[in-house]
Amino acid sequence: TLKMKCRLPLLLLSTLLLTFAPLSTLSIDLDKYVEPDIPDYGDEDIDEDERFLVKTSVCYGDLGCFSIKGKYFNLLHRPVVVVPQSPEVIGTKFLLFTRRNPASPAELHYKNAKSVLRSRFSNRRPTKLVIHGFLGKGVMGWMNRIRQAMLKRVDCNLIQVGWAGGSVTLYNQATSNTRVVGAVVARMLRWLHSRFGVDLDNVHVIGFSLGGHIAGYVGRRLRERGTPLGRITGLDPAGPYFEGTDPVVRLDPTDAKFVDAIHTDGALWRVGLPLLNGGFGIQSPVGHVDFFVNGGRHQPGCSSLGACDHSRAPQLYIDTLKTAKSKAFSAFPCDNYDKFMAGDCGSHCPSGGCPVMGLDAEKYKARFTGSRLPHRYYLLTGPCTPYSVVHYHVTLRLSSKSPSGRTGGLKVQLSSGGKQCGPVKLAVDERRLSPGSRQRGVFGCTGWWSLAASAPAKLEVSWTDESTFGSWFGYRIKLDSAVLTEMVSGRAHRYCGYGSFKGGDWVSGRRC
Structure with missing residues (x-):
């Protein structure tokens, strides 16, 4: 049986002076550039004649309307649901880093071509977005380390997405706010796609905790508009208010052409209140391939207090980017962790080799997207870096x-x-x-x-x-x-x- 863990919220604070990089080489005449309107649509059709004691829907311009009825309410898993706050309150920001400005970000603004043209953004490079979770901010320790490791590994546009105005609040409010953040990010990507020729096949969204589900909302909106996202990586996607819910509410394999997830702090049972759960992460498979590290529940070197198990996911991802060993984070197929540890799922990799957790998981995309889901893979790690x-x-x-x-x-x-x-x-x-x-x-x-x-x-x-x-x-x-x-x-x-x-x-x- 799992022991119930007492959890303390994790609050990480950091600041960074924003500076703008020099003009890029994109050949567009800024004086003649005119921004046409891009149509957008909401999640739900709202019946304006309905009357309830509490507010059950809200609309935010071209982002559409958001209802908390139907699949977004669940008496067991999502007992206290509120409408999301406005985009202005949430204040989603897009901070661009590249190998040419690895430490000084340029802030990109929706429908502001100059903010893109005066940055180092290039549509010839792949684009990667990193999104934080509950109580997080757009420029914080683990996000900075992922940025540094990713830029060393890949020449890309790396965008750190911050939504501190919507994440530093009560947990149930933050979960609702993720839907608006997902809509804002999807709108930005569609604009970059239509105005600057960004190939959405080459866009990879990496989300930690609530950020994993934001990535799912981004992918769902893009798919519904006929422009599916290339890849999503969920770093221990949040469990409370998402475990046991309909796929439309949480990260799901249909949200991108390839979805992989790393699980470090899940629980086999849960109720809607986060402090009564066994962990902060989701235990259910949510991707084309799900990596359960040390069973996906408790991590070596972590105590039962705090969010150490949960925050291990981005630390592991950083290690996968930094390691020079191509097979360092190989994982092995099995029905469950107990069978894996008992040695009942084979003594070596299957034919075709073992997939590797991290950025290189996509090399095995054909194996996972062309066969029956879910694909559960297990691996062990150590208590400190290097974790492999x-x-x-x-x-x-x-x-x-x-x-x-x-x-x-x-x-x-x-x-x-x-x-x-x-x-x-x-x-x-x-x-x-x-x-x-x-x-x-x-x-x-x-x-x-x-x-x-x-x-x-x-x-x-x-x-x-x-x-x-x-x-x-x-x-x-x-x-x-x-x-x-x-x-x-x-x-x-x-x-x-x-x-x-x-x-x-x-x-x-x-x-x-």
């Missing part, structure tokens, strides 16, 4: 002459080149260690990449005797062999000669 680990699958074969009736937990540890990995417990719950049985498990080793290509010098095994009288009588088990497989490459190494040993003892096998 080497994944190992181990199979321990008990001797047919091992005594029957033994129960307990198994542990392994590796040693090689002066480094040690473990000890690692293979099973959370006690196991029945039957004679002749094979006991499997998956674990990860941090700081182990230089050793992954060769066989570890030692694979040691121990067991914890959980039987009633085991500690009194010194019960023993007998282990014949162990097979250790590096899961990405599929290289397997066999160890023999363990023999018989008591609970608490460590025994080491030899390569065979």
Whole structure:
């Protein structure tokens, strides 16, 4: 069972002096440029004759109307819903960075051609938008680090989207405000597409927490106008007020041609009030491929207080951008996390290789968009950066002459080149260690990449005797062999000669 976690809001404050970059080389005569009107439409058709005790709809000019009835209200998952605030209150901002102005942003304004032409924006480069979540601001620590890492990796237009006027408020109000932000961002992208020839296939929206669902609203509006978005990445999309809702309310695979999501702080159950949930993130699959890091619930190195698990998602994404190892964040298909950790979903990558979490996930787009959803992938990480680990699958074969009736937990540890990995417990719950049985498990080793290509010098095994009288009588088990497989490459190494040993003892096998 999941323990209910007490959560404290995360408030990150930062400021940055905005400066404008020099004129770009786009050849448009500013004096002759005339902005035509671009039609826009709302989410809902509002019946003006309806009368309710509370306001259930609101309209904001060319952004259209927003109703909180129907799918946007749910007594269990969205119990207290309010209409979104105005675009003026929310104050969505678009701050452009490129390799030519990596630290000093140019603010882009809708239907203001000069703001684009006097920036470093280029329609020849891919465009990436980064959107924050609840209590966030447009220029803050993790967004800046994603910007820096992304610009080193890709020559792109990187736009940090801020909506602090709508995010620093009560949570239920912020969730409603996401719909207006999505409409504003979609309107900006359609304008860039129609006036400056921006290819929406080359637009990638990255959203953290509530920002993940904003990305979904952006994609939905663009798709409904016949100009679908190229890609959305959800960084632990928010769970409260979104878990268990209709796809129209939350991020969904139909919102872009390719949608990937990273889960770090989900829960299997929830009610609408965020402080009563097991986590801040959504547990349900929301993309063409969903990466569940350490099961997508609790992260190593995080306590049960605060938003550490939740904020791990953007930190992991930054690591995926910075790593030089192409397979560092490989993930493995499985029905659920328990089966993955028990080693029941295979010992190595399937044919075609394992997809990689992060920017390179799109290389596997054809596999995910052309087959049945959902696609659940699991991977382990360490407690601090660099977060990537080497994944190992181990199979321990008990001797047919091992005594029957033994129960307990198994542990392994590796040693090689002066480094040690473990000890690692293979099973959370006690196991029945039957004679002749094979006991499997998956674990990860941090700081182990230089050793992954060769066989570890030692694979040691121990067991914890959980039987009633085991500690009194010194019960023993007998282990014949162990097979250790590096899961990405599929290289397997066999160890023999363990023999018989008591609970608490460590025994080491030899390569065979």
